[in-house]
Amino acid sequence: MPTRPRAILATDMDGTLLPLQDDPTHIADLQTLLENLQANDVQVLPVTGRDRAAMIEALQAFRIPAPEVAICDGGTTIVVRNDDGDFDYLPDFQTHLEANFASFATDDVSYLLRDLVDLRFRATEKQNQFKISYFAEAKTLQATVATIQSRLRDSGIDCDVISGFNLHWGEGLVDILPAGLSKAYALQWWLDRSGNDRDQVIFAGDGGNDLEVFLAGYRTIVVGNAEPEIASTVYAAHRTGKTLDRFYLSEARATSGVLEGCRWFELVPPEKRESRSSDPLGAVPVSCNATHFNIWAPYAGRLAIEKQTDGEVQRFRIQPDEDGYFHRTVRGIGGGDRYQISLDDRVSRPDPASRFQPQGVHGPSMVVDHRKYPWHDADYRGVAKSDLVIYEMHFGTFTSEGSYLAAIDRIEELVSLGITAVEVLPLAQCAGSRNWGYDGVQIYAATENYGTPDDFKRFVDACHAAGIAVILDVVYNHLGPEGNYLHDFAPYFSKRHHTPWGDAFNYDGENCESARRFVIENAVYWLREYHLDGLRLDAVHFMFDDSDQPILRSIRHAVTDFASTVDRPIHLIGEANIYDHALVSPTDGTAYDAIWADDIMHAIYSHTVPDINLAHRHYAGASDIEEALQHGYLHTGPKVTRIDSEVRRQMHAEGDFSFLPSLICGLQTHDCVGNHPHGSRFHQLTSTETQRAAIPLLMLYPSIPMIFMGEEYACDAPFMFFVDFGDPRLRRAVDRGRRNEYPHHQWKGAIAPSHDDAFANSKSIQIKDPAIWQWYRDLIALRKTWQRESLLDWKNLSVVCDPARSLFALQYQAPNGRPKFVVSRFSAPADELPPLSLQIDGEVLMQSSVHRDSPTQLTLQNQAVLIGEGTWNLAAGQ
Known part of the structure; x- marks a missing residue:
């Protein structure tokens, strides 16, 4: 019978097979690995930068059985074990190199680099006819390598420069070899000579001199201590070649990573474990x-x-x-x-x-x-809650391509604007090719409409590299109407509760424990696997749960436990659009980090466009703006109730407004824009001047500011409600239901949500207004300055308004220095408001539509704002 081809573990030594700094776990794992390799008749083939003597020394030090063959000196020598157990250089390989790399002149290269003070020759035994080896200063290694490459290139000498770090000595290493000669070259030569096939080989490594082998098509183990750039290069090559099944990126370092990789490729048996229902779903x-x-x-x-x-x-x-x-x-x-x-x-x-x-x-x-996926964010430390400036975005309309990868190209634009976090609309797989995301049915699956799971990771990675946090909108109140097959499996849904959009999850009924687990585990899954910085839970007031341990509290516990395992803040946000004291007030560790609070926004809408109501709550214009700014909110829950002064005193004893930094407030959201029958944005309903005047009240408020994509440059594209169901009955139902939900709106000429144009017209990359973009950028920069000065604290804030004159002001008493103020005046653009004269004693920091009459007197028009340092008041007679 034919024998099974003998498997080969080809492995680098330092930083890979050998334990790091006598790590006891690595030493134990090395013995486990060697015993299993021997039991499974796996040949170990060292592929190392060490010379023969240093290789033998390492084998003896760690009691590694002598291999049959080893590739040494970075691929410039091959040694074979003789009958006495010693190692002889393989003369055939030496002859082969002399015939193919005869032009390599070590003396010429050494002379060319003689004046580089950061280079020191290593010992004589580290050099040979086809390798020049140096020590280099670790801090300047990259610059030194660049200089070497430049000199060789300018001199017409064709060489490969390989660099790395010696993990034991903390020094840089530089090897110079003839172009094309490498570990990969020597390994392939040996395989050809010995009649072995590359499919028999699994290669494990960690460093730059392993790269050529990594890219040579072998099954590959990259250990956890490899530089991220190495891991990324190898991953990208396998991804491009569609051979990711031959790539393994270990989380474990060095020896333990090799053992882990060998188990993965089934070179050695896996660890024995029992299958349990508590395993990940x-x-x-x-x-x-x-x-x-x-x-x-x-x-x-x-x-x-x-x-x-x-x-x-x-x-x-x-x-x-x-x-x-x-x-x-x-x-x-x-x-x-x-x-x-x-x-x-x-x-x-x-x-x-x-x-x-x-x-x-x-x-x-x-x-x-x-x-x-080879993450690059090991040094990323997240964004503190107090530093959040959130940008709400929808991947499908954020770029013309509508993909995770295309969005990466706009990250620098967000950085320049001053954004510190993006909040992306839901990504759970939903029907069709276009959707807001709230009709998701497979809540663990990042939708294929924007790319692959790894594409989304690349976006998150790029955001983290730019210092931007990524928060994901998740829907745990219902599933969408098409593709929801959970009913076939188990009692995932409640028999008692129902949401306006479909069946509610079973959080408190029979067999609810597993339904709850499905959602709780999902929350941690997104944070863990995609390195997200937080979650925004949609419509928490429809996550019905009458049990003693409400699901919102259980999710909080699970996220808190996860947050204790990572070195960055994790933000848990609830969305009810009204103030929910039960979410932000607990002092037992179950409070959510923030909640959406839309009352200021809707009050502004009711004042500037009173004939349009984008919420199922009543707002009374200027007087509501005053009250909302004074208290942060107007309505409370869980049932929507207009709060009165007595209830407010009970919830916030002695005027405690410490909840303000936990409110997320914006001038626009996907809901307020998308709920308009034409998807019209604030400036389209009012004017860019009105937007300029209103946004400082939110950007310079003690809450967390949020911008909806395109708002920052008064985007001409609308943001419409759009869906794409395969079932024509569903499409018709959604189209009719949208009109029925807001019957008071003017629907003439509106595009149906199921029509292709509802999505196509919503691409938010059209016609930018650079002036308003700069306005937003300056406001964000000013907010950050005031944050650093500890100014944006609710204890420093006084709200001064004159609703009859459409005048709204924030005043901050500075802990150290002069007070700051924001005086804004806006109403419906058609309103004829007489100008107001202001007396100021101080400095103007920003202004829009303000005329200076004298050094101390200014005239405030309608749709105007004045931001300054010092004091202000209405001029006499106003």
């Missing part, structure tokens, strides 16, 4: 050819995983436990494979916890290996 790959499934489906008596490959279907049956969980590790399914779940041999459905739906809500799910 959905499909989690545990090796290159095995995936653990955990599916809650008590409604099914029989369940099978159906793997779909080239039109063929393989079925893998799973038995349930007593709690209705079907869990099992299935061999034959790995990352990237597509599958469905067969219920009682009757219907095939996507996985309720699917990580990706490449063919939409009705198609098969895909196994996603989240560990493959």
Whole structure:
């Protein structure tokens, strides 16, 4: 019978196979690895930058059995073990190098670099005919390498310069080899000579001199201590070549990473563990050819995983436990494979916890290996709550391409504006190719409409590199109407509660524990796998739960536990659009970090466009602006109630306004713009002058400011409500329902949500107003200055308004220095308001539509704002 080809673990030594700094875990893992490799007849082939003597020294120090062959000196020598157990240089390889790299002249290269003070020759035994080896200063290593490369290039000498760090000595290393000669070259030469195939090889490494081998097509283990740039380069090559199944990025360092990678590629047996219902939900790959499934489906008596490959279907049956969980590790399914779940041999459905739906809500799910992505944000420390300036955005309309990757190109623009966090509309997979995102049905799957899961990670990574936090909008009150197959699996939905958009989740009924777990685990999943900085929970007032431990509190506990494991702030935000004292007031650690508060915004709308009501609450114009600015809100919950002074005193004893920094306030949101029948923005309903006058009251308020995409440059494109359902009955129902929800609006000429143009017309990249963009930029910069001065504190704030004159002012008493003020005047653009004269004693910091009559007297027109330092008052006679 033919024998199985012998597997080969080709591995770098320092920083890879060898334990780091005598780490006891690495030492133990090395013995486990060696024992398993020997038991499975795996050949170990060192591929190292060490010379022969140093390699032997390391083998003896760590009691590593002598290999049959080793590649040394960065690929310039090959040694083989002789009958006496010693190592001899392989003369055939030396002859081969002399024939193919004869033009390499070590003396010429050494002479060319003789004056570089940061270079020091290593010992004689580290040099050979085809390698020049130096020590280099670690701090200047990159600059030194650049100088070497420049000199070699200018002199016409074709060489490869390989650099790295010696982990034991903390020094830089530089090797110069003939162009094309490398570890990869030597390994391939050996494989060809010995008759081995590259598919027998798994290569493990960590450094720059491993890069050529990493990119040579072998199955690859990149250990956790590799530089992020190395991991990214290798990942990108495999992604481009569609060979990510041959790439493993270990979280563990050095020796432990090699062991982890060998288990992944099944070179050695996996760690033994029992399958449990407490394992993560959905499909989690545990090796290159095995995936653990955990599916809650008590409604099914029989369940099978159906793997779909080239039109063929393989079925893998799973038995349930007593709690209705079907869990099992299935061999034959790995990352990237597509599958469905067969219920009682009757219907095939996507996985309720699917990580990706490449063919939409009705198609098969895909196994996603989240560990493959090489994150670059290890040094990112997040954004503090007090520093948040949020930019709300929708991926589909943020760029013309409407993708995760295209959005990366606009990050620098957000940085320049002063944005510190982006809040993205929901990404859970929903029906069709265009949607706001609130109709998601697979809440673990980042929608394929904008790209792949790794594409979204690249966006998050790029934001973190720019110092911007990423917050995701999630919907835990209902699922969308198309593609919602959870009813086939289990009692995910309540029999008692209902939302305006569909069935409510079962948070307090029979078997609610598993339904609650499905959502709680999802919240942590997004934060963990996508490195997000926070979640914004949509419509929390429709997350009905009458139990003793409300779901909002359970999510808070889970997110707090996760936050304790990472070195950055995690922001948990609730959205009810009104003030919810129960969310922000607890002192037992269960308070949410922030809540959306829309009362100031809607009060401004009611004053400037009184014939349009974009909320299901009443607002009374200028007087409501005054009250909303004084208190931060007008309505409270859980049932929408206009608060009175007595209730306010009970909730905020002794005028305690410490909740203000937990309110997120903006002049526009996706709701207020999208709920308009034409998707009209604030400046389109009023004027850019009105927008200039109103926005400082929100940007310089002690709450968290939020900007809706396109607002900052008075975007001409509307933002309409749009959906894309495959079911024509659903499309018609949504189109009719939208009009019925806001019957008081003028719907003539409005585009139906299901029409293609509702989405196409909403692209927010059209016609920018640079002047208003600069206005926003200056306001954000001023806000940050006032924050640094500890000015934007509710204790320093006084609100002074004259509703009859449409005058609204914020006054701050500075802890150290002169007071600051924001005086704004605006109303409906058609209103004829007489000018107001102001007396000021101080400095004007920013102004719009203000005329200076004298050094101390100014005239404030309608749609005007004055921001200054010092004091102000209305002139006599006003």
